Amino acid sequence: MYYEQSRTYLRTPQSGAVLDPRRYLSVVDRVICKYGADRSKLINMLQEIQREFQHLPRQALEMLSVKLGISLSEIINVATFYHQFRLEPVGVYVIQVCFGTTCYLKGSSEIYESMRKVLGLRERENTARDGTITIEKARCFGCCSLAPVIMVTSSDGSERYVHGRLNVSEGKRVVLDYRSKALMKLKGLKNE
Numbered sequence: 444m445y446y447e448q449s450r451t452y453l454r455t456p457q458s459g460a461v462l463d464p465r466r467y468l469s470v471v472d473r474v475i476c477k478y479g480a481d482r483s484k485l486i487n488m489l490q491e492i493q494r495e496f497q498h499l500p501r502q503a504l505e506m507l508s509v510k511l512g513i514s515l516s517e518i519i520n521v522a523t524f525y526h527q528f529r530l531e532p533v534g535v536y537v538i539q540v541c542f543g544t545t546c547y548l549k550g551s552s553e554i555y556e557s558m559r560k561v562l563g564l565r566e567r568e569n570t571a572r573d574g575t576i577t578i579e580k581a582r583c584f585g586c587c588s589l590a591p592v593i594m595v596t597s598s599d600g601s602e603r604y605v606h607g608r609l610n611v612s613e614g615k616r617v618v619l620d621y622r623s624k625a626l627m628k629l630k631g632l633k634n635e
């Protein structure tokens with residue numbers, strides 16, 4: 444599946460903009476510099492790459508494979524084994540809904556489903572087809588007193604927000620607000 448989607452890997456889903464490969468190289472160089480060409484640190488390296496791009500771009504993994512002397516398929520096997528890693532690009536905003544025990548007991552599952560419905564997500568889809576929002580389940584964020592909690596992160600990592608004590612209707616409003624913001628950002632990108 445990963446390979447089938449490889450042609451889109453240089454493009455962000457939201458803008459269709461081609462990313463400069465030098466950006467991948469500089470991030471990969473940075474993680475190699477930090478951890479050395481040490482295969483046992485592969486997970487840490489993947490975490491840092493994902494933090495940068497909100498997913499694991501194929502081209503960055505190819506560069507990492509060359510630098511570490513590990514095959515690309517081995518790296519992809521590791522990445523697919525752990526749920527924390529994403530191989531597909533995400534929307535302008537990623538909304539993570541906490542499914543930790545406290546949040547779950549306070550209705551996070553209903554909020555999650557209603558948000559998906561607002562975006563018209565089909566089964567197995569996590570990202571809206573207009574590239575605005577990705578919705579994911581998450582583990583406890585450590586702020587259970589605010590349950591149920593969602594965390595919203597921009598795909599470039601520059602923005603992070605936490606919303607707590609939500610109910611279904613507030614959850615829907617929050618999704619629509621971020622969707623509007625995302626559409627404005629996309630419009631801005633197109634006009635650049």
Ligand code: FES
Nearest residue numbers: 541543546583587
């Ligand atoms: S259970 Fe949701 S923040 Fe802890």
